[in-house]
Amino acid sequence: MTRTQTSGVPAQGAPGGLRERRKRRTREALLHAALGFFTTQGYDRTTVDEIADAVDVSQRTFFRYFANKEAVAFAAQEAVDARFLAELRRRPAAEAPFEAMRRAALKAWDATPEADGEYVTAELRMRVYRMIESTPALHAAHMRRHIGLQQQTALLIAEREGLDPDADPRPRVAVAAFSGVMRLTGQLWGRRSDAGADALRELTELHLDQLGPALSGSWRAA
Amino acid sequence: MTRTQTSGVPAQGAPGGLRERRKRRTREALLHAALGFFTTQGYDRTTVDEIADAVDVSQRTFFRYFANKEAVAFAAQEAVDARFLAELRRRPAAEAPFEAMRRAALKAWDATPEADGEYVTAELRMRVYRMIESTPALHAAHMRRHIGLQQQTALLIAEREGLDPDADPRPRVAVAAFSGVMRLTGQLWGRRSDAGADALRELTELHLDQLGPALSGSWRAA
DNA sequence: CGTCAACTGTCAGTGACTGACATAACGTCC
DNA sequence: GGACGTTATGTCAGTCACTGACAGTTGACG
Numbered sequence: 164m165t166r167t168q169t170s171g172v173p174a175q176g177a178p179g180g181l182r183e184r185r186k187r188r189t190r191e192a193l194l195h196a197a198l199g200f201f202t203t204q205g206y207d208r209t210t211v212d213e214i215a216d217a218v219d220v221s222q223r224t225f226f227r228y229f230a231n232k233e234a235v236a237f238a239a240q241e242a243v244d245a246r247f248l249a250e251l252r253r254r255p256a257a258e259a260p261f262e263a264m265r266r267a268a269l270k271a272w273d274a275t276p277e278a279d280g281e282y283v284t285a286e287l288r289m290r291v292y293r294m295i296e297s298t299p300a301l302h303a304a305h306m307r308r309h310i311g312l313q314q315q316t317a318l319l320i321a322e323r324e325g326l327d328p329d330a331d332p333r334p335r336v337a338v339a340a341f342s343g344v345m346r347l348t349g350q351l352w353g354r355r356s357d358a359g360a361d362a363l364r365e366l367t368e369l370h371l372d373q374l375g376p377a378l379s380g381s382w383r384a385a
Numbered sequence: 386m387t388r389t390q391t392s393g394v395p396a397q398g399a400p401g402g403l404r405e406r407r408k409r410r411t412r413e414a415l416l417h418a419a420l421g422f423f424t425t426q427g428y429d430r431t432t433v434d435e436i437a438d439a440v441d442v443s444q445r446t447f448f449r450y451f452a453n454k455e456a457v458a459f460a461a462q463e464a465v466d467a468r469f470l471a472e473l474r475r476r477p478a479a480e481a482p483f484e485a486m487r488r489a490a491l492k493a494w495d496a497t498p499e500a501d502g503e504y505v506t507a508e509l510r511m512r513v514y515r516m517i518e519s520t521p522a523l524h525a526a527h528m529r530r531h532i533g534l535q536q537q538t539a540l541l542i543a544e545r546e547g548l549d550p551d552a553d554p555r556p557r558v559a560v561a562a563f564s565g566v567m568r569l570t571g572q573l574w575g576r577r578s579d580a581g582a583d584a585l586r587e588l589t590e591l592h593l594d595q596l597g598p599a600l601s602g603s604w605r606a607a
Numbered sequence: 608c609g610t611c612a613a614c615t616g617t618c619a620g621t622g623a624c625t626g627a628c629a630t631a632a633c634g635t636c637c
Numbered sequence: 638g639g640a641c642g643t644t645a646t647g648t649c650a651g652t653c654a655c656t657g658a659c660a661g662t663t664g665a666c667g
Binding site: 259260261262299300302303305306307310313324326332333334335336337339340341342343344346347350351369370373374375376377378379380381382383 | 481482483484521522524525527528529532535546548554555556557558559561562563564565566568569572573591592595596597598599600601602603604605
Binding site: 189221224 | 613617618
């Protein structure tokens, strides 16, 4: 909260005129009000009217900024996904697909500074994620996002390996398995009492390390 | 619609008195009306009132039989899940975990005769499944079911292998990867034009066969 | 300064659901 | 076979998410 300049043009981020700045402010206000309510009272016990009232706009206006109530909850999460894809694109071509996804995933939750929009602290983002995992009403959007991200990831992997994703099933299959494990990771992490960034990284590595052994024939050996 | 007997007691399935039989009939009527509407007009374009009217009961009564609109769509699907778990339990202990899940999955969609309730033909069940896959509004329930099934499967696998699922991550990880691939399979199958039982089995085997290779280091070799 | 386009509020309406209450129809016990 | 308690059902009213239509304001810009 150190950026308190009133109206200066901070090199970037406020490109347009008064109108655009105001829109941005309204959106941020709605976002923060919503996340505040969600993480304190819970998603279900927060009404859209409540959020709109807190920001002094009409309910109708809320829906002009966010397609639906779910959308607010995931607004901050989008940055994480974007970061994952960006990191994945940046991985050296020599790296094996699975390894590339693993590295990208580990970096995705890092900082994600105020890069492209939502000013949400890492800590709040994590609290929101835990809420998402524990709120059935948000599962639909969660799943839709997962599917979308999987799709994009599969295409990226196929491109990396120079394969046609419709002919060779490996890109999609690898991504599906990977995503399944990542979802599990997020879920278990959300339930832990020590749900910090370190714990998340730790769990991610633990699970991905176990994937190979888990698929191998017998578990009793070794 | 060939079963037109008025009140006979068909050997089994009608244990209670008139009251219970009537309830059963109402439930089945609602289920079939709903699935009929869903698969012809689509889920979103079908209102609960419409379903209730078709069966000549009040909307309130519909909600006494099904917790919500989604529940009807998944009523038939529950038999498939149950079958999967049952088959998995039946797998020989010597079989590797992954192989056991694979075999169980391949049997899950078979027949599932009118065993324990919902009289839905295999064909209708598949049409419903395709609808589920292509209807975002149903993704929430879809996901909740997936999570639940994963949980149960992981416990079963852990028990099979004599492991503590909270100490050894392998059961959950294996199930997560497996489930991820199965979800992908269902999704791709739902998009195909030849979406029959054979195609589903085929896709399942293809994808599961590719899981090992997909996880291996380099895809270019071989 | 005036005009156009964009932002917003208000209002009415739909559809999924829920609680409360009244009614009618079993089930059953004498 | 009739009285009585349980239970399925209908009706009604109300909440909440969401949407379309219309009207009023207010920046943007020539």
